[in-house]
Every structure is written in structure tokens, then in C-alpha cells.
Amino acid sequence: MALFAILVLAFGAWLMYRLLRPRDDDEAQPTDPRHRTRQRTRQRRKERPSRSKPGKTREMLECRHCGVHAEASTGVRTGGRWYCCREHAEADAG
Ligand SMILES: [Zn+2]
Numbered sequence: 001m002a003l004f005a006i007l008v009l010a011f012g013a014w015l016m017y018r019l020l021r022p023r024d025d026d027e028a029q030p031t032d033p034r035h036r037t038r039q040r041t042r043q044r045r046k047e048r049p050s051r052s053k054p055g056k057t058r059e060m061l062e063c064r065h066c067g068v069h070a071e072a073s074t075g076v077r078t079g080g081r082w083y084c085c086r087e088h089a090e091a092d093a094g
Contacts, residue, residue: 058073061075063082065083065086070084078093
């Protein structure tokens with residue numbers, strides 16, 4: 001049975017080839033759990049900076065009247081000045 005011996009030798013050579021080339025083997029198996037987690041962490045790292053850039057820019061402003069810092073969207077802006085609330089805007093104006 002020379003054919004059987006050749007098959008065994010071929011299988012052994014194939015095994016040696018795979019064991020001696022772990023890098024190629026790693027890429028050839030995308031289903032490997034380690035490889036998957038690596039890819040996910042890479043993707044998460046890529047997503048983070050894009051997430052940190054929100055569509056609405058949260059601009060923190062200081063109230064001209066009381067000095068409280070708050071989001072620009074929560075306060076009142078009149079004539080280039082910003083106030084934390086309408087009462088302070090009216091108090092500073094009049
Ligand atoms: Zn205020």
C-alpha cells in the first residue's frame with residue numbers, strides 16, 4: 001500500500017506546513033475566536049473617535065449675569081451675550 005504511505009506523508013507535510021506558518025494560518029481562519037475579538041476591538045477603537053464627535057456640538061458658555069456654565073442650547077443668547085436663563089438676560093439688559 002504505497003498510496004496510503006504517500007497520503008500519510010502528504011498529510012504530515014501539510015500539518016508541518018500549517019504549524020510552521022501560524023501567521024498565514026491565523027489569517028486563513030477568520031472564524032477563530034481570537035481573531036474575531038481582535039477585529040472587534042480594532043473596529044471599536046475606530047468607532048470611538050467618530051462617536052466622540054457628536055452631531056450637536058455641546059458648547060459650554062458662561063452666563064454673563066451669574067457666571068454659571070451651561071450648555072448653549074439650554075440658555076438664552078441675546079446680542080452676542082449668553083445667559084443661563086431668560087430672567088438673567090432680562091436682568092442684565094434692564
Ligand atoms: Zn445666570
